[in-house]
Amino acid sequence: MKLFILRHGQAESFAASDAARKLTDQGREEVRAVVRKNSEVLADLEHIWVSPLVRAQQTADVVIEEIGQRPRKTCELLLPESTPAEIVEMLSSQPEGAYLLVSHQPLVGELVNKLCGRPNGFYPMGTGALAHLDLNVPAFGCGELVWLG
Helix, strand or coil: CCCEEEEECCCCCCCCCHHHEEEHHHHHHHHHHHHEEEEEEEHHCCCECEEEEEEEEHHHHHHHHHCCCCCEECCCCHHHCCHHHHHHHHHHCCCCCEEEECCCCCHHHHHHHHHHCCCCCCCCCCCCCEEEECCCCCCCEEEEEEEEE
């Protein structure tokens, strides 16, 4: 399984609620830049799963603008407070393929590190960060980080 994990771009500091926070212009551009830089490998994407929060949805919109339409699913498990174990369980029921998860900290950082068998914080996931992992099996410690950009 090819797994891409993308943290949403920079978002506005304040909104009516955390869920309503939108991407800033800078946030859109940082996502656009990382997608363009990796567009060749992202062309293989088969599925895009996205947190329901506005900033993640807008991040997925930028990805689709750059690489073209892909099957897209809003996934409640990609909220910031979800656990990596829940995501691994979800992935383990999926067929082989190339997946993009668009989500938030602390989930994305914990997920990348646990899948690669590293301590939290080993691989940083700033806004707009994109990680590419190869997983023989979706399980903690079974992933190989191909790159982080």
